[in-house]
Amino acid sequence: MALQKPIVNAIAAFDASSAHTISFVVNGGDQVTANRAIIKLGSTNEVLYDDTQTTFALQHTIPANTLTNGNYYTIQIQTFNYLDDSSILSAPITFYCYSTPTFEFNNLPTNNVLKNASYNFELSYNQTEGEALSSYIINVYNSSQLLIWTSDTVYVGANGVPPTTFKAMVSGFEDSSFYYIRAVAQTTQFTELDTGYILLTTAFDAKSIYTQLLVTNNSCDGYVTITSNVMSLDGTTNPTPPVYINNEELDLTDPDSYVTWDNSFGIYGVYTARVWLRNPTIDSIIMTIYNASNPNENITLYVRETTISNVEYIYVEAYYVDSNGLLGYIYSNNIAKPASTDQIFIWLQKRDGMYDLILAEVEE
Structure with a gap:
């Protein structure tokens, strides 16, 4: 049996300051006992890395700091058997190196304690070399980490250029309860991001639950703070623009008319x-x-x-x-x-x- 041409799996962008393992497949042929990786700088085709690793595993580890963040590269793999016979080189695969992005909720309440049944979470993304975010999902789980709310996949388009933030209003939290919130995302070069499960607890202020306006007298400083529990939520109407009566009421008497609120x-x-x-x-x-x-x-x-x-x-x-x-x-x-x-x-x-x-x- 001869060694077959290896096929390199797709490579998501990774941080060159850490070691990174790429994988490949071989369809049949001799047992692979070693493999060689050749990496070239994409902009000049200069060979920056050429090394052979002895392993039965169909993978190759690129040492830390071999490459430089902010560049793109091509890689080819060649395999060897126990007789030191070699396969032909794989087709080149392109990949990018970028610094590890920051991806986190940046407005969680003090001690992660929610004070009412709704909260407008803000998710932030940044990346040193400017790699854009492609999509994200925000999930909320109950105390058993069973999914109870999701934003579904949000494709951000031009809004993904860092630094950037995204918001999600989540409602329906119950008092004296435990929840988890988690966000996952993918960059334009397929790096997977994950905030992990973040524990939230609820402790509602009873006086604020049933009032539309909460007034606090700051007598020592000579001013009054007014907190509103009323939020303005935008809906989608049919027809567009909507029909109003005396600029006060939305006319939905037409059987084909409606208003849809997709969030909140x-x-x-x-x-x-x-x-x-x-x-x-x-x-x-x-x-x-x-x-x-x-x-x-x-x-x-x-x-x-x-x-x-x-x-x-x-x-x-x-x-x-x-x-x-x-x-x-x-x-x-x-x-x-x-x-x-x-x-x-x-x-x-x-x-x-x-x-x-x-x-x-x-x-x-």
């Missing part, structure tokens, strides 16, 4: 949703909320109509699919059918696996 809203273990509307179309979908990490888990709200003793009433029906695929219905109370100009209010809450659904007319 979602189904979690504990959540509360509040909706204000008027003149709903009977039996139409008012709202659907999905679990970001499992779209099959969702809840959809409809406005229904009924007649009792010749009086017309409306109520809300919610159809849900839980994380185990179980189906169910929830019904609100009835209210007398309001005029088309009257606002109504829907309140939906899930806590400890139980739902509350309330419908009310908004008083002027």
